Amino acid sequence: MLTIRTAGPLTTVQDRGRTGWAHVGVPRSGALDLPALSRANTLVGNAAFAAALEVTVGGLVAVPSADVVIALTGARCPLSVDGLVMPHGAAVGVPAGAELRVDAARAGVRAYLAVAGGIAVEPVLGSRSTDTLSGLGPAPLRNGDQLPLGTEIFTAPRVPGAGPTRDEAWASDAELDLAGVWAADAARRVVEPPIPAEPVLRVYPGPREDWFTPEAVDALYTAAWTVTPRSDRVGARLDGPPLPRAIDDELPSEGMVAGALQIPPSGPVLFLADHPVTGGYPVIGVVDPDDLWLAAQASPGTVLRLRPVRT
Known part of the structure; x- marks a missing residue:
């Protein structure tokens, strides 16, 4: 078990999401920064589909009931084990009963804490992800929650140098290095991509681009857009110049995808993982899936x- 002493502002269980259900009104959900989730799972030897914790802006304090190997990726949150500073983007050993802390992010928003074996809550429709919009999956974590940990590990992290594997060390009752890192060689560390101060997102024309004036389309790609505090896992709300419409008709609800830039009267909303599957405002563009981690x-x-991609 992993006991949550302090859950922080928003910590949820996330994997790669529940695919194949949009036609019955179920969004994908899953980690907002999928590459960061993949790096964390790789570091601890998990399969790509394993669930981890998405820690929003830090503030998580947790205690494992057994020796575990963890990794933290994504937002640059300081990581410590019983007060000892641990590296970001590396496999780290945490002894049973030790307190691991993920403190306030210094850059970025969402950090991913993977545990060897994965977070083994019950899946819903094939995924362990928390969907904050529909309520599917486990509820956001609260103080005192206990999370079951899985046992299936695909590649065991190695101790630095020529030491035994983690499993060999545990089998021989070898003492866990409290100061240190059960990270391998270079294969058990990753170089995290920088989190840019002013990200640039590539955008493909949306199905309703022609509902906006040429001036609006030009403004979309030349203006500086500010992420507002009203952003969440459903979408990033952007503040900037008005985008006048060429067509003011009502639009019947139509299908939505992650990355859709929907334009309600209040301004652009960039849909993220917990977006609704339909919407009734025009979509002027769709952000490249490879750039959604930046949002x-x-x-x-x-x-x-925003930069246009014309094919």
């Missing part, structure tokens, strides 16, 4: 820019 790590007040 996931953009804190309120971040200025981002």
Whole structure:
């Protein structure tokens, strides 16, 4: 078990999401920064589909009931075990009963804490992800929650140097290195991509681009857009110039995807993982899926820019 002493502002269980259900009204959900989740799972030897914790802006304190190997990726949150500073983007050993802390993010918004074996809560429709919009999956974590940990590990992290594998060390009752890292060689560390101060997101024309004036389309790609505090896992709300419409008709609800830039009267909303599957406002563009992690790590007040991709 992993006992949550302090859950922080918002910590949820996330994997790669529940795919294949949009036609019956179930969004994908899953980690907002999928590459960061993948790096964390790789570091601890988990399969790609394993569930981890998405820690929003830090503030998590947890205690494992057994020796575990963890890794923290994504937002640059200081990590410590019983007060000892641990590296970001590396496999780290945490002894049973030790307190691991993920403190306030210094850059980015969402950090991913993977545990060897994965977070083994019950899946719903094939995924362990928390969907904050529909309520599917486990509830956001609260102080005192206990999370079951899985046992299936695909590649065991190695001790630095020529030491035994983690399993060999545990089998021989070898003492866990309290100061240290059960991280391998270079294969058990990753170089995290920088979190840009002013991210640039590539955008493909949306199905309703022609509902906006040429001036609006031009403004979309030339203006600086500010991420507002009203952003969440459903979408990043952007503040910037008005985008006047060429067509003012009502639009019947139509399908939505992650990355859709929907334009209600209050201004653009960039849909993220917990987006609704339908919407009734025009979509002027769709952000490249490979750039969505940049939006996931953009804190309120971040200025981002949109660049068109024309095929």
